[in-house]
Structures are given as C-alpha cells and as structure tokens.
Amino acid sequence: MSKVKIISIGLILFITFKATELLSQTAPLKYEITYSPHVEYNSILSKGKTFVWKSTDIDNSLSEEVSLKDIFNFHYQGELVKGFKISTNGWITFNTSLTSSEPQNNLGSPKINSVIAPFWDDISANSKVTFGQYFDASMRYMIEPYDHDSKVLTIEWGGMERTADGSTNLNFQLKLYEKSNGIQFLYGEMNGYTGGSNYIYSYSCGMNGSKISDVPKDGEVLALRHDNTSDFVSSDASVANKGCNSLYYLPNCYSTITFKPGEPNKPYIYTAILPGNDDQESAFHVPVVAAEPNGHCGQVYSSEGATPSHDLKTCKGIPDDDVWFKFTSYKSTIVTVKVYGAGGYDPVIEILDDGWSTLKEPACVNETGEGMTETWHSDKIVLKQGYYIRVYDARKGSGKTGVFSIAVFTTP
Numbered sequence: 001m002s003k004v005k006i007i008s009i010g011l012i013l014f015i016t017f018k019a020t021e022l023l024s025q026t027a028p029l030k031y032e033i034t035y036s037p038h039v040e041y042n043s044i045l046s047k048g049k050t051f052v053w054k055s056t057d058i059d060n061s062l063s064e065e066v067s068l069k070d071i072f073n074f075h076y077q078g079e080l081v082k083g084f085k086i087s088t089n090g091w092i093t094f095n096t097s098l099t100s101s102e103p104q105n106n107l108g109s110p111k112i113n114s115v116i117a118p119f120w121d122d123i124s125a126n127s128k129v130t131f132g133q134y135f136d137a138s139m140r141y142m143i144e145p146y147d148h149d150s151k152v153l154t155i156e157w158g159g160m161e162r163t164a165d166g167s168t169n170l171n172f173q174l175k176l177y178e179k180s181n182g183i184q185f186l187y188g189e190m191n192g193y194t195g196g197s198n199y200i201y202s203y204s205c206g207m208n209g210s211k212i213s214d215v216p217k218d219g220e221v222l223a224l225r226h227d228n229t230s231d232f233v234s235s236d237a238s239v240a241n242k243g244c245n246s247l248y249y250l251p252n253c254y255s256t257i258t259f260k261p262g263e264p265n266k267p268y269i270y271t272a273i274l275p276g277n278d279d280q281e282s283a284f285h286v287p288v289v290a291a292e293p294n295g296h297c298g299q300v301y302s303s304e305g306a307t308p309s310h311d312l313k314t315c316k317g318i319p320d321d322d323v324w325f326k327f328t329s330y331k332s333t334i335v336t337v338k339v340y341g342a343g344g345y346d347p348v349i350e351i352l353d354d355g356w357s358t359l360k361e362p363a364c365v366n367e368t369g370e371g372m373t374e375t376w377h378s379d380k381i382v383l384k385q386g387y388y389i390r391v392y393d394a395r396k397g398s399g400k401t402g403v404f405s406i407a408v409f410t411t412p
C-alpha cells in the first residue's frame with residue numbers, strides 16, 4: 001500500500017471518528033431563568049393520566065416509561081425526547097433505562113442523569129387516600145394544546161408528603177413546552193412542616209444533562225443555589241445533602257421558575273434578604289382568621305439576619321434575632337397565636353400591647369423545642385386594639401434555619 005493511500009485512509013477514519021463524536025455530543029443546558037413569586041396553580045390530579053407502577057412502595061418508586069413518541073415534540077439538550085419516567089422523590093428523567101427512584105438528591109450525580117427536578121428530596125406519595133390509590137392520587141400527567149400549533153405537557157406531584165410525616169402537603173408541577181422547548185416549575189401549596197417534628201429539609205431544585213463530569217462543568221448541571229431565586233449554577237452540586245443539594249427554605253407557595261432556551265443564565269448577584277420586620281416599627285400585619293389554618297401559605301417567615309431590638313429582655317431565651325408582627329381583633333376577645341417552627345427553629349413568643357409594653361398576663365411562651373409549635377392564648381383581648389407579637393429563636397442566633405410560620409385565630 002502506498003504512503004498516500006495509508007494517509008488517506010487514516011484521514012477518512014479520523015474525519016469519521018470526529019463526525020461521530022460531534023453527533024454524540026449533546027448540547028449544554030443553556031436557559032434564561034426567571035423566578036416569579038406569583039403564579040396561578042391548577043391541579044391536574046383529577047383529570048390527568050395515571051402512571052404505571054410495578055412497585056407498591058409509595059415512598060421510593062420509579063414509574064414505567066411514558067412514551068412521547070409521535071405525540072409530544074420536545075427537545076432537551078438538542079435531542080428529541082422519546083419518553084420519561086417519574087420518581088416519587090420529585091423528579092423525572094429522560095433516561096428511561098434508569099430504574100432507581102433515588103431519594104438521595106444529588107444533581108451532580110453522573111448516575112442519575114437527564115433529570116429535571118422541581119423538588120428533589122426524600123418525599124412520598126399521599127398516604128392518606130383510599131388504600132391502593134396512593135400513586136394515582138399523587139402523580140399524574142397531561143398533554144394539552146398550548147397555542148394553535150404546539151402542546152404543553154404538565155407533570156404533577158400533589159398531596160405529596162415528607163417521608164414519614166403525613167401532616168405535610170407538598171404540591172408542584174413541571175411543564176414542558178413544545179416548539180420553544182421551554183421548561184417551567186410551578187409550586188402550589190408547599191406545607192412542608194406543621195410544627196410537630198424537627199426535620200430539616202435538604203432538597204435540590206434544577207436539572208442535569210446526559211453526561212456529567214466528576215466535577216460538573218458548565219452546561220452539565222443547573223442547580224438552584226439560593227431558594228426562591230433564579231440563581232442556578234453548576235458548581236457545588238455534586239455531593240448529596242451538601243451545597244446546592246441542601247436547600248431548606250421551601251419554594252414559596254404559588255411561585256414559579258421558568259427556563260427559556262437561549263443565552264446562558266446571567267451570573268446572579270446574590271444579596272441576603274434581611275427580614276423586613278426586624279424592628280417593632282416595621283411589624284408585619286397578621287390577619288386574625290376564624291379558625292386555625294390548615295396550611296401556612298403566605299405566612300412563612302425567617303428571622304435569619306435579624307438584629308436585637310433595643311433593651312428588650314423581658315422573656316427567656318436570646319432575643320438577638322427578634323422579628324415583629326401585629327394583629328388587631330375586631331370580633332372576638334378570644335385569640336390564639338401559634339408559631340410553628342420549621343426544623344432547626346426553636347420559637348419563642350412574646351406579646352406586647354400597642355404601647356409596646358409586655359402584657360401583664362403571661363406574655364412569654366417557650367414551652368417546646370426545635371421544630372415545634374408555641375401557643376399563646378388569651379380571652380381578654382381588647383377589640384380594635386393593636387397587639388404586637390415578637391418572635392425569635394430561643395438560642396444564640398436564629399437556629400439552624402431561621403424558618404417558622406405564624407397564625408392568629410379566634411376561638412368561637
């Protein structure tokens with residue numbers, strides 16, 4: 001064989017190899033990402049299609065594949081998606097050869113890949129419905145027309161529970177849009193704690209590609225770094241329950257994150273949001289409702305970053321992170337104030353009158369510990385008079401999370 005021939009064959013092989021390599025390279029994950037605190041949430045749990053499950057484990061199961069061939073035209077990483085599977089742990093995958101529902105959230109894991117995860121943590125299907133209905137009452141999907149020539153696929157996790165805590169109620173959706181190949185996370189009621197157990201979430205939110213390096217590169221992983229923002233990064237997301245895989249402040253109820261294919265996300269400049277009710281003067285108004293609410297939507301707060309209020313040391317504990325609320329009762333003199341600690345938060349309640357003096361009757365409550373509920377009750381409330389509620393974590397600082405929710409209600 002002549003030298004020229006050998007070089008030509010070598011060249012052809014090289015070009016073929018390069019072309020194959022290029023073809024097998026998937027596009028990086030590149031989206032313009034937007035967070036919005038307000039979205040309408042319409043459940044599809046009653047009308048959506050059910051999944052097929054071989055397992056009966058409502059805590060950790062992966063469904064059988066839903067084929068999208070010829071019915072839904074969606075591209076992920078530049079490739080047409082053929083089908084997907086749903087996990088009870090808050091994610092889907094386009095890698096339909098996967099068999100694990102992986103409760104250990106890790107967006108940088110090369111094994112659990114081609115994942116889109118609105119809320120990946122160890123959660124479970126609804127255990128409170130009729131026997132045997134657990135999966136169908138919790139996870140459904142639906143393809144609907146979106147505009148005149150494209151469709152939207154909605155996948156819902158509804159009435160989901162934190163594993164082993166049936167008092168929790170988590171509702172969220174993933175939407176995939178044909179034509180634009182856009183992705184959207186939507187959150188409905190996200191009642192992740194009820195002040196009855198000391199559990200700290202460590203969830204992940206985001207997506208990953210078909211190939212993930214040991215140290216994820218840009219475009220292989222998009223992991224939310226700061227809860228309830230559009231701050232998605234590829235770094236610090238490859239160890240379970242660490243960094244971006246350990247978010248604890250849950251997605252806000254009725255919020256949404258949208259991913260529009262195109263330019264990579266602009267670097268997010270994070271500035272810590274300090275509580276707006278750090279001072280008495282800026283106390284947040286809490287409505288007085290007729291009964292104890294079932295959930296805490298709109299009433300979840302944090303005292304993280306709050307500072308001590310001048311010279312007020314009337315109750316026990318360390319009020320170095322106190323935040324302020326205010327209520328006025330117009331109809332009933334009987335009022336209950338409850339503060340529900342999220343995991344890692346040990347609330348203290350102090351009630352003051354509108355002259356900012358601590359009440360004469362017992363005004364301080366700190367009967368329970370981390371993750372629990374404190375309750376203050378009075379049947380001598382003066383109608384139409386403002387009362388202040390001071391809340392802080394009993395220990396130095398704001399505990400492990402700073403997170404709690406509050407309710408004020410009358411007793412008939």
Ligand SMILES: [Ca+2]
Nearest residue numbers: 059060122123
């Ligand atoms: Ca689980």
Ligand SMILES: [Ca+2]
Nearest residue numbers: 278307309322
């Ligand atoms: Ca303060």
Ligand SMILES: [Ca+2]
Nearest residue numbers: 346347366368
């Ligand atoms: Ca306490």
Ligand SMILES: [Ca+2]
Nearest residue numbers: 318393395397
């Ligand atoms: Ca404190």
